[in-house]
Amino acid sequence: MKNLTILELRKKTGLSQRKFAEKFHIGLRALQSWEQGWRDIPESTLYMIQRIIELEDISDTMQEKSLTKWVIVDDCEQFIAKCSICGRTVDSRMIKNYPVCPECNAKMSN
Numbered sequence: 001m002k003n004l005t006i007l008e009l010r011k012k013t014g015l016s017q018r019k020f021a022e023k024f025h026i027g028l029r030a031l032q033s034w035e036q037g038w039r040d041i042p043e044s045t046l047y048m049i050q051r052i053i054e055l056e057d058i059s060d061t062m063q064e065k066s067l068t069k070w071v072i073v074d075d076c077e078q079f080i081a082k083c084s085i086c087g088r089t090v091d092s093r094m095i096k097n098y099p100v101c102p103e104c105n106a107k108m109s110n
Contacts, residue, residue, distance in 0.1 A: 007035045009049055024049055 021028045033039040
């Protein structure tokens, strides 16, 4: 991700100034001053906020994928669960005993 301003980062999250300040444990007045250009935000603070947002985006993407990874297909008169990410197949009755894919640790569901 390219370096963004604090205002661009906040708008990317869709949060109000108050909610953004609460989320990142920074003062509301400090955030307002940084966004208006009255004060410079410390580079380390800007970097850490940007990195947290990046990691949350990655986490959200992984969580969305894990919810739809497993599908049940009828194969040779038995039900097989197949991971749509890594392709691993297991007997669908095993999903109750093993809630994650043994290959890629994705959440299994039927």
